[in-house]
Amino acid sequence: MTPGQKAEARIAELGIVDPRDIDIEAIAFDAGIRVEYEQLRGCAATLVGLGNRAIATIRPSGSSGRDRFSIGHELGHWELHRGQSFQCRADNPSDNLVSSTKLEIEADEYSTHILMPSALFHPAVKSFNWPSIKEIDEVAGLFSTSLLATTLRLAKIDALPVLVTCYTSQGRRWHVAAPHVPTRWWLKEQLDEDSFAYDLLSAGRPCDSPRKQSADAWFANDDAEEFEILEQCYSPIPGQAIVVLYLSDAEMFERGYDPAVRKRRK
Numbered sequence: 001m002t003p004g005q006k007a008e009a010r011i012a013e014l015g016i017v018d019p020r021d022i023d024i025e026a027i028a029f030d031a032g033i034r035v036e037y038e039q040l041r042g043c044a045a046t047l048v049g050l051g052n053r054a055i056a057t058i059r060p061s062g063s064s065g066r067d068r069f070s071i072g073h074e075l076g077h078w079e080l081h082r083g084q085s086f087q088c089r090a091d092n093p094s095d096n097l098v099s100s101t102k103l104e105i106e107a108d109e110y111s112t113h114i115l116m117p118s119a120l121f122h123p124a125v126k127s128f129n130w131p132s133i134k135e136i137d138e139v140a141g142l143f144s145t146s147l148l149a150t151t152l153r154l155a156k157i158d159a160l161p162v163l164v165t166c167y168t169s170q171g172r173r174w175h176v177a178a179p180h181v182p183t184r185w186w187l188k189e190q191l192d193e194d195s196f197a198y199d200l201l202s203a204g205r206p207c208d209s210p211r212k213q214s215a216d217a218w219f220a221n222d223d224a225e226e227f228e229i230l231e232q233c234y235s236p237i238p239g240q241a242i243v244v245l246y247l248s249d250a251e252m253f254e255r256g257y258d259p260a261v262r263k264r265r266k
């Protein structure tokens, strides 16, 4: 079983059918973990285990969604990597996407799936056509998760042709695509001046519901200019844009291999 499948099996075992019943602290306690809150230095959470018991120490982030993600992450280490101690920067998936080890990725996956299991997350997002940032935030409210973790889950659950990416003035930091989005669509390294995200970062002009945009503003492929996509974005911290792109034109899925893309790969 993958870490995600293990987490979802636990939710099924507990008979949880409503996202509001995912009491992550109680689930951790049931697994032998006592959760404590403390001002840690240099990391967001630690896990120290002895025998069948462990203490997870969480640095309060000021956001219950991020704290819950940290608890889910430490629970993931406990269920998957027992016998080791951890010091994690677990409360912000954006950090872990940039630099991460295998064990951190596994713990993040466990946390994502225990807080937003497919069986409950799918119906929650299915009611929307192309969810706006506000609608994704409503789903985050239902699951008591952070907006970013919820947006990433939306991509990974593969229900929509979505690509989530993070840019700063230095360029692209990371991206996560729904698995069925063709890898031939290659994001530009730098933010294009025609993108709404550029307007957001340079002029503070918001674009938090999906708007039509030329695919050429986002993809480096020569044929991108033939297509339109939907773009929306928000800025979680100054200088950083989280962008949600919907590949709403089905023809973008019918284009074959682009030989030029391979040359761009490092």
Ligand SMILES: [Zn+2]
Residues within 6 Å of the ligand: 073, 077, 086, 087, 088, 089, 090, 103, 104, 107
């Ligand atoms: Zn960790």
